[in-house]
Amino acid sequence: MKAAVQNHHARMQRVLDHIDRHLDDDLDLDALSGVAAYSKYHFHRQFTATFGLSVHRYVQLARMKRASFRLGYADAESVTDIAMDAGYDAPDAFARAFRQRCGQSPSSFRRYPDWGSWLMAFGPLDNARRKLMQIIFTDDDVTIREVPPTPPVAIMEHRGDRATLGDTIQRFIAWRKAASLSPETSPTFNVFRSERCPAVAADYSMDICVGTDQPIAADDRQMKAGVIPGGRCAVLRYPGNTNNLEPAALYLYREWLPASGEEARDFPIYCQRRLSFLPELSVPEIIVELFLPLK
Structure with missing residues (x-):
């Protein structure tokens, strides 16, 4: 087979x-x-x-x-x-x-x-x-870093069925554009507060964040101000852009964490997506890093 x-x-x-x-x-x-x-x-x-x-x-x-x-x-x-x-x-x-x-x-x-x-x-x-890639992670793909707290971030919360996540992402993009926060200069984070496919679809929960020093208006019903705390993290760099980091997260939780002797800290796993440009053509590629907070 x-x-x-x-x-x-x-x-x-x-x-x-x-x-x-x-x-x-x-x-x-x-x-x-x-x-x-x-x-x-x-x-x-x-x-x-x-x-x-x-x-x-x-x-x-x-x-x-x-x-x-x-x-x-x-x-x-x-x-x-x-x-x-x-x-x-x-x-x-x-x-x-x-x-x-x-x-x-x-x-x-x-x-x-x-x-x-x-x-x-x-x-x-x-x-x-x-779809044809078979990505196999090893311990060499994981580094432990002392990660500083992020600069202030604007947070859009998605709560509910993952099937509606696309609508939340489009609202986030529209807000970011209106605020002139380019992905080239303003870091983007996803904080995963639930499993990708929880037993109850309505329990899916994720925060979409963008770095900004602009104040968030008190009457802004879409965004709230916050920060992603710093500390020790296991960091796994994912090869290329993807909307499914579940294989990487499963590797960290199921294989790397038990073998490492480390313990996870009380903050959800999160990722940062940032643009990088190939010097020969200035063609953008996206770099995705997954952070597992450690004690």
Whole structure:
């Protein structure tokens, strides 16, 4: 069974690699099912079941992501050429799709890219690619640090079914933008006050925080002021952006903590997400660190 799963993953990885190398080609079901060596009558269902995206949606997002790079770093290329290469017949159709996906027009993104929104916009694509990753943590991935208290943070509390978390995140992003708190300069934290999937869905609880020295208005019904306390923490750096840190948290609690002889402190596990830029292209990547407070 394990060998069969590995074979399936290898065939699907070939498809992803082929898409990356042939974004300008006709990536239809006939071509891609042939790369995977699966029947075209079943391939699209197998692809969707594996990655959580249809083949068409995956290719569309991959082309849009490439277009965003070209907008940001190929000033000599016209928006029309970029739109055509992304599979759109007209610049206005591309502009509508780009704004819907990234929250900015192509021309606005070219001048002042909002990398925080960009990372979220292509999260589904990144998450799909990560489906084939088998991340194995070891003790070498964990460091113990004396972590200073955070600067003041604005906190938006999510209480209730995780299915509604997306709405809370969108309100948080809108508030942060209105306050001019860029993810490039203002740290973002998630404090996990419950399990990812509690026995009762309504018991899910998480705080979304952003660093700010701006006072929170007393009548602000969305945000409250606070701070994340400092102290000794076990810190696990997660490889890449993800909306599911449960495997990392389980490793810390189930394997690392019992073997370490340490005891957890009375503060929830939390993470920090921050932007980092690759020096050769200034392309952003997100760095996620998970903090388990220790006594």
